[in-house]
Amino acid sequence: MSAPQVKPKWRPPMALIVYSVLLSIMALPIVCIIWFRATDSASLTTSAEVAALLAVLLVTLAVAYVLNRNIAGPVNALIVRSHEIAHGGRAAIQPLGSYGTLEIATLSQSFLDLAGKLVDRSEYVRSFAAHVSHELKSPLTSIRGAAELMRDDDGEQPMTDAERRRFLDNIIADSKRLDLLLARLRELAYAETPLPADRICANDVCRMLRERFPGFAITVSGQSTVCFALPIEAANVVFGNLAENAFQNGATRLDLTVETDGPSAKIFVIDDGDGISEANRERIFQPFFSTRREKGGTGMGLEIARTMLASHGGNITLGTSSHQGAEFLITAPMP
Numbered sequence: 001m002s003a004p005q006v007k008p009k010w011r012p013p014m015a016l017i018v019y020s021v022l023l024s025i026m027a028l029p030i031v032c033i034i035w036f037r038a039t040d041s042a043s044l045t046t047s048a049e050v051a052a053l054l055a056v057l058l059v060t061l062a063v064a065y066v067l068n069r070n071i072a073g074p075v076n077a078l079i080v081r082s083h084e085i086a087h088g089g090r091a092a093i094q095p096l097g098s099y100g101t102l103e104i105a106t107l108s109q110s111f112l113d114l115a116g117k118l119v120d121r122s123e124y125v126r127s128f129a130a131h132v133s134h135e136l137k138s139p140l141t142s143i144r145g146a147a148e149l150m151r152d153d154d155g156e157q158p159m160t161d162a163e164r165r166r167f168l169d170n171i172i173a174d175s176k177r178l179d180l181l182l183a184r185l186r187e188l189a190y191a192e193t194p195l196p197a198d199r200i201c202a203n204d205v206c207r208m209l210r211e212r213f214p215g216f217a218i219t220v221s222g223q224s225t226v227c228f229a230l231p232i233e234a235a236n237v238v239f240g241n242l243a244e245n246a247f248q249n250g251a252t253r254l255d256l257t258v259e260t261d262g263p264s265a266k267i268f269v270i271d272d273g274d275g276i277s278e279a280n281r282e283r284i285f286q287p288f289f290s291t292r293r294e295k296g297g298t299g300m301g302l303e304i305a306r307t308m309l310a311s312h313g314g315n316i317t318l319g320t321s322s323h324q325g326a327e328f329l330i331t332a333p334m335p
Contacts, residue, residue: 007095013102024063070100078104078111085115093119136181139174146170185300199227199335202258202267205239208232209254213243217253224258228265228332234308238316239269241301242328246271251325260334267330268319276326281318 077096084092093115099105146167153159159167206220230238243254251273259266276284285302306316309330319327 016101021063021067024059069098071104074098074100074104074108078108082111085118090119136178139177139181142174143171181300198229198231200230200232200235201225201227202256204232205235205267206256208236209239209243212236212240213247216243216247216251218243218256219253220256220258222258223260223265224256226258226260226265227335228267228314229335230309230312230314230332234312238305238308238330241305242269245301246273246326249273249275249326261331263334264331265334267332269328269330270319271325271327273325275324276318284318 074096081092081096093112095112096108099108150159150164150167153164202220202222202224206218206224209218239256246254249271251271253272255268255270257268257270259268285306302316309316309332312332314330314332316331317329319329
C-alpha cells in the first residue's frame with residue numbers, strides 16, 4: 001500500500017521549542033526581580049502579590065501547554081497509533097492531526113512508510129504461502145496416488161511392468177519438481193538478503209552470460225562500461241534468469257543496451273524469442289506463473305529477479321518491444 005504523506009508545512013525545530021521553554025523559565029525570576037526592584041516594596045499590597053503570583057502561574061501554564069502540544073502530545077499519539085497497528089488496525093496508518101516540531105513530523109513520515117511496508121509484506125507473505133501450498137500439493141498428491149496404487153497391487157490383477165514403470169516415472173518426475181521448487185524457494189530467501197553492493201558493468205554481465213550460455217549470441221551496446229551497484233552473485237541470478245527464459249522460449253541471441261538516467265543505470269535486455277503474449281503480460285511477475293509448467297518450469301525466476309533487485313534499490317519491468325521477442329528494463333543505482 002502507498003504510505004500516507006505528512007502534509008508539508010513549516011514546523012519549528014524541537015531545539016527552538018526547548019530553548020524557548022528554558023529561556024521562559026529563566027526569565028521568570030529575572031522579571032520578578034526587576035518588577036520588585038522597580039516597585040517600592042513598602043507600598044506592595046496583598047493584591048499586588050497575588051497578581052504577581054498569577055502572572056507567574058499563567059506563564060508556567062503557557063510553557064506547559066507549548067511543551068504538551070508540540071512534543072508530548074504528538075509522541076503519545078504515535079505511541080497509540082503503533083499499538084493499534086501492532087494489533088492489526090490498518091486504519092491507524094494515517095497522518096496525525098498535529099506534529100508540533102520538524103523532527104516529530106519527519107519521524108511520523110518514517111513511521112508511516114515503515115507501517116505501509118509491513119502491511120505490504122504481510123499481504124505478500126500470506127499470498128505467497130497460499131501459492132506455495134498449492135504448488136506443493138499437486139506433486140505430493142500425485143506421488144501419494146501412485147504409491148497407493150502400487151501398494152494396493154494384488155495377485156489377482158497384478159500390475160504390468162509398463163504400468164509399474166509409468167507410476168515410478170511419475171513419482172520420480174514429481175520428486176524432481178519438488179526439489180526444483182525447494183531450490184527456487186531457497187533462491188528467493190537468498191534474494192531477500194541484501195548483499196554488499198559491488199561495482200559491476202554490462203561488460204562483466206555479458207562475459208558471465210557467455211560463459212554460462214556458450215551456444216548463444218550475447219551482445220552489449222551503449223554505455224557498457226558504466227558501473228552499477230549490484231553484487232556479482234545477484235547480477236548472475238537476475239540476468240541469468242532472463243537469459244534462461246529467453247533461450248527456453250526460442251531465442252538465439254540476447255542484447256544488452258545500457259543507458260544512464262540521473263543516479264541510475266538502465267539496462268535493456270532484449271531477445272529474439274517467441275515473446276510474451278498480451279494475455280500473459282500482466283501475469284509474468286506473479287509467483288508460480290509459468291507457460292512451461294509441463295516442461296518443469298516453476299514460474300519463480302522473475303519473482304526472484306525482482307526481489308533481488310528490490311533488495312539493492314533496483315527494479316525490473318516488462319518493456320514494450322516493437323519487434324519479435326521480449327524486452328525487459330532493469331534499473332539499478334549507480335555507486
